[in-house]
Amino acid sequence: MSTAITDFRSAANEQELLELEKKYCSWGDTVHYLKPPKFFERAEGHYLYDREGTPYLDLQMWYSAASFGYANQRLNEALKNQVDKLPQLACQYLHSEKVELAAAIGRLNASKFSLDGRVHFNVGGAQAIEDSLKIVRNATGKSLVFAFMGGYHGRTLGASAITSSYRYRRRFGHFSDRAHFVPFPYCFRCPYGKKRETCELYCVDQFAKNFETEYNSFWDPKTGESEFAAFYVEPVQATGGYVIPPDGYFPALKKVLDERNILLVDDEIQMGFYRAGKFWAIENFDVAPDIIVFGKALTNGLNPLSGLWAREDLISPEVFPPGSTHSTFSSNPLGTAVGLEAVRMMEEEDYEALTRRKGAYFLAQLRELQRRYPKVIGDTDGIGLALRLEICHEDGFEPDRDLTDRMFAEGMKGDLDARGRKVGLVLDVGGYYKNVFTLAPCFDMTEEEIDISVELLEQLIRRCAPDRLSR
Numbered sequence: 008m009s010t011a012i013t014d015f016r017s018a019a020n021e022q023e024l025l026e027l028e029k030k031y032c033s034w035g036d037t038v039h040y041l042k043p044p045k046f047f048e049r050a051e052g053h054y055l056y057d058r059e060g061t062p063y064l065d066l067q068m069w070y071s072a073a074s075f076g077y078a079n080q081r082l083n084e085a086l087k088n089q090v091d092k093l094p095q096l097a098c099q100y101l102h103s104e105k106v107e108l109a110a111a112i113g114r115l116n117a118s119k120f121s122l123d124g125r126v127h128f129n130v131g132g133a134q135a136i137e138d139s140l141k142i143v144r145n146a147t148g149k150s151l152v153f154a155f156m157g158g159y160h161g162r163t164l165g166a167s168a169i170t171s172s173y174r175y176r177r178r179f180g181h182f183s184d185r186a187h188f189v190p191f192p193y194c195f196r197c198p199y200g201k202k203r204e205t206c207e208l209y210c211v212d213q214f215a216k217n218f219e220t221e222y223n224s225f226w227d228p229k230t231g232e233s234e235f236a237a238f239y240v241e242p243v244q245a246t247g248g249y250v251i252p253p254d255g256y257f258p259a260l261k262k263v264l265d266e267r268n269i270l271l272v273d274d275e276i277q278m279g280f281y282r283a284g285k286f287w288a289i290e291n292f293d294v295a296p297d298i299i300v301f302g303k304a305l306t307n308g309l310n311p312l313s314g315l316w317a318r319e320d321l322i323s324p325e326v327f328p329p330g331s332t333h334s335t336f337s338s339n340p341l342g343t344a345v346g347l348e349a350v351r352m353m354e355e356e357d358y359e360a361l362t363r364r365k366g367a368y369f370l371a372q373l374r375e376l377q378r379r380y381p382k383v384i385g386d387t388d389g390i391g392l393a394l395r396l397e398i399c400h401e402d403g404f405e406p407d408r409d410l411t412d413r414m415f416a417e418g419m420k421g422d423l424d425a426r427g428r429k430v431g432l433v434l435d436v437g438g439y440y441k442n443v444f445t446l447a448p449c450f451d452m453t454e455e456e457i458d459i460s461v462e463l464l465e466q467l468i469r470r471c472a473p474d475r476l477s478r
């Protein structure tokens with residue numbers, strides 16, 4: 008075969024690469040928020056470097072997949088060692104790293120929730136969500152589940168069916184059962200128009216009402232059975248805009264679920280591994296889940312390993328036998344080796360204290376920024392190092408998507424001033440109205456670097472909303 012198909016010497020410049028991308032790459036496997044999309048060449052710590060070598064301070068760390076820093080030396084070494092030792096192995100054979108990683112997560116959850124369980128691996132978050140749907144269906148014999156409005160669980164057919172955006176399903180029809188979507192307690196924009204100080208968790212009461220009589224269609228009082236098998240939750244909504252539920256919400260919701268024998272499935276794909284100040288975000292809210300689904304930062308983004316932990320009675324080999332659902336790459340040795348090293352690292356360092364301390368420092372600065380620019384920032388909040396900045400019109404409430412987009416694009420120009428150094432700023436936009444900067448900074452950032460990040464955000468405000476600087 009001719010080697011001409013890989014001859015790209017003529018494509019040395021970005022323009023030519025963009026032409027190739029336009030012709031040969033599916034645009035369906037990514038998003039094109041920037042026009043044209045940006046190339047990067049190198050990554051280290053919390054900086055991405057473009058083809059000219061300009062550094063971009065990253066405040067989203069690959070949607071929290073690379074929380075421990077790009078090119079983290081310790082985790083890179085774990086990967087390299089495994090490449091030299093046992094790089095490939097069919098999953099039907101065992102290797103120690105898989106077993107030890109599963110045991111570590113099993114022990115951790117036993118200590119946190121006093122529950123025995125097992126770990127099941129796959130690649131990519133959505134695939135692990137699919138596996139959890141099979142476990143739920145297999146254990147309960149039911150296929151209907153609840154999920155939150157504003158939730159995001161991935162893009163496979165099953166995961167799309169429990170993700171609230173119709174936009175993600177519209178062109179693909181239905182395969183899995185569509186979830187019944189329940190409003191998330193997004194108190195800044197309460198779906199019921201209430202105020203948290205006085206609402207007494209009205210939203211949980213509304214959910215509970217679904218089961219009040221058989222005519223509400225969720226419950227058969229004669230058999231004492233719900234039509235729904237599980238409730239899929241992100242304890243802190245991620246793509247939905249890093250929305251943090253109020254105190255007391257999850258215990259009240261769990262009480263309803265327990266009364267109706269409905270499982271709680273906890274999607275920790277984005278918020279797990281200390282992003283929200285605890286190993287699992289759900290630990291902030293005093294409830295024990297029946298299934299936990301995880302991915303992203305398990306390998307610091309070095310390998311697309313994902314997985315789930317399920318209570319023993321849902322996943323024991325008697326009920327979920329060998330071959331129930333698997334993939335060629337499911338517990339691949341490279342991913343499990345890095346995952347094991349990452350969990351060791353998380354055991355050795357007090358990431359709970361670290362993420363809480365740095366998160367509180369960062370949030371205080373964001374609140375100060377909001378105080379100075381109330382005609383731009385409507386809401387700031389945070390838990391651990393998951394922080395949100397909601398960009399609004401002058402009234403501080405109406406979402407301003409246009410300004411959010413302009414600030415995002417301005418950061419990607421790469422010409423901000425970081426105390427004399429020319430840099431860019433990488434942000435992620437989320438939220439129901441696409442007007443929220445969801446900040447997932449690197450855990451290694453120092454307080455000085457947090458100060459610089461806030462200064463860069465301020466530069467974006469001053470450049471993009473010059474007419475809204477007064478209080």
Ligand SMILES: Cc1ncc(COP(=O)(O)O)c(C=O)c1O
Nearest residue numbers: 131132133159160161245276277
């Ligand atoms: C909470 C949550 N669940 C599921 C997914 C899907 O994971 P993946 O993109 O690895 O399929 C994501 C991805 O952003 C997510 O944030």
